[in-house]
Amino acid sequence: MKITQTRRISQIFFFLLFVWFCIVASVGEKFWQLRGWPVNLFLQLDPLVAIGTMLTTHTLYKGLLWALATVVLTIVIGRFFCGWVCPFGSIHHFVGFLGSRRKTTPQKIQRNKYRKAQGIKYFILVFFLFAAAFPSVAASLQTGLLDPIPLVTRSFNLVLLPIVDSTANIVSTSSRFYTGGWLIFAMFLTAVLLNLVIPRFYCRFICPLGALFGIIDRFAIWRIGKRQSECINCKLCEKSCEGGCEPAGNIRISECVLCFNCLDGCGHDIIAYQTRPSLTGEITNPDISRRGFMLSLASGVFAIPAVRLSGKLGSNWYHGVIRPPGSLAEEEFLKRCLKCGQCMRVCPTNVIQPGGIDGGLENLWTPVLNNRIGSSGCQLNCVACGQVCPTSAIRPITLDEKHGLGEFAEVGPIRLGTAFFDRNRCLPWAMDKPCIVCEENCPVSPKAIYTQECFNTVRDGILTIKKVSGNTIETVESNLSLDKFATGDYYCAVRGNKFAKITANTENTIVISSDNQFGEIPAAGSKIEVQVRLQRPYVDIEKCIGCGVCEHECPVSGRKAVRVSAEGETRSADRKLLL
């Protein structure tokens, strides 16, 4: 079998494996659900994730050690990951192939030639790495924006899978939603369609992971090169060159993605994968200028402080950034979050959403809770998000820690924020309508939402008694609507404090409950008041954990009458609300 065929099998295998891991990242016990599948494998094999978090946190979180295997193998054999493993790379490879199909050989050679702009990816890498590393007071991990593995993970899990599954509902029983998914999709689509212009556009010009490999593969023991110096320079080796690395001339080792198409293409058996350098010479270093390097370094160093001028990490922090349970304090969180979307994918209630830029530029695509989306706020008995987070931006907590039980009793429960009532919108507060769905659904024990009973006189509710016979009070007024007060929530009050429940009414009579009599029957000519019994909700700030179930269930469905905001979240000491 030709080595290019082996490569193709490897690409298909890893691509299918990647898709499989996207599908199985659902909480559940079936074989096609999350029950031990290493759904983070690709993220963990990605050395840019490992190096990025090492720079920001000076630690290497357990699963990320897998990246060492990729690094070691790259040092020995070159950029195998790009050509053989990377699912994003395989997509580019395939689409680029489609785009080149009708082209002539000279056109293909032209498309796959080396371009100076291939140096841009190194500048992107340098920019991100220095944004992560310098200065330590403002380190922020932004590699995930362009790192291909988080990018493709996010695109598949938050966009492609929900679209494909939206009518079939096989992977999830109800359709999933992700705010701003269009932007993720637009980015993915752009990256994919650019292959029609130049094959592997993203890999060649943008990919910071490819750039990282390009830097570390300079000492590769095996490399592509010419085994003899006599060559007619037919350039057929460059016809399908995936990396655009000029195997016909002085091969650029840092650009070679080990597609091995040059081996196939060379009709003279001149190109080989060998230990000795190419006989016509080779270029091992990336083609970047010192000036460009310094410029991207400086931009990286200044970028994060510039972004943070908006003060989103200080007093101007955005209350809508409600992080999943177990999330680190904001600054530490931003040092680790890859924007890969695994937490959003696994969340059984779909409440974890890709963040927008209202919480600052750095907030983009980081996990934020949106209680209006999904099936029920942050579920009390669930800690799935922290279990899948590949970098521990969301710590893998236990239920005991989340609930503040056992050894965590001293610390108390994890609070994501606090629920606030909007008394201008709440039905019992603003419109004198009974409701309290929020109280009913509050999962905290004892409930964090409690009510106080009050009786309010309804509009035009002061009536004059005409006649009383038994439980029926005839009124002078005759404009009551039939059985409006018969819901079980309305009462008659006389002289302010004697109540009787109304069981029925006509336009000019009110029937009161037989076992709920006035102390004395009021006389004709005296006034009675029709009052509604209300249970008005309050938040017990000491109990509220900010789970958002109340907000999710609130029947005021546009702008909710009870809303969680991040004040009081326990992950950052400076945002606490209680004494």
Place this chain on the structure above:
Amino acid sequence: MNEQDDKKLNRRQLLARAGKAGISIAVAGAISKLLYDAVGPRGGVEDTERVTLPDFSVQPRPGQVISIVNGSDRIKTVDKAIELLGGIERFVKPGETVAIKPNVAFASPAMLGATVNPELVAEVVRLCYSRGGAKKVIVTDNPINDPESCFALSGIGKAASAAGAEVVLPKAQFFKHTSLAGGKLIKDWPIFFEPFSKVDKLIGITPVKDHHRAGASMTMKNWYGLLGGRRNIFHQDINSIIAELAMLVKPTLVILDGTEVMMTNGPTGGSISDLRRANALIASTNCLAADSYGCSLLDMKVSDLPYLEKAEKAGAGTTDYESLKPIIATVS
């Protein structure tokens, strides 16, 4: 052929072109005619399929309407309670399909009593199969919290599957619009319909729970799970909606579990201290009868729950369960 000839249209080409142009014009005209709408949209709800929930009730038998069995072992009490009403054979005939609608409202563990005891559900499933000869039993609900999580965490999903039932989770396409004749609230409202449209019998199973808004959550409130859409708005008139549900749903049998009663912090509970052992289990062919007795387990009177009187007035049965001669037994 010189250039002049080249540019000239010959007759054949002219005819072909005229023919194609004619067809294009005809197609454009036909489409316009076909889709022409002189009125414009009227607004409001689009035309959707309207359905009616089947009547699942069985022939009433005087003296076998409600049974109350005291005991701490749910398996024994439910067996006895059903037996006293004439046995499961009275309700499930061989070859029939049965839907069981347990209260699975919350994603909380069984021990907290916010959802039906899974073993109780499993026992009813087993009875349907073994003695009723049912062809198929499905267990389904449209919970408040995430459905999958509710069935998983409550243990009901596993217990029901182990007993041989099929667990059906709600999907958007399972909801259809219905109206209750004479109803004020259930008017053109989406209900969880699909699974119930294909079965012969319906059994409701629910625990006795405190409910801050409604007073108590029992067998009638259990049908709230059938409501789809933005059902929370009905909390403005909770008593009427529960009474209407009692009219809308005509089950074969309901089982009200008062073995452990949630006395406080309902309907979610959240602590074992919210539960009180009452060791009673009620089976009935009539929801109103079951609930009228059930409220006593919460130390309530019938008049404390306006929806009971409303349901009675609407014709759902009687709140005077004593008049139905409940069969009372004790198992140990």
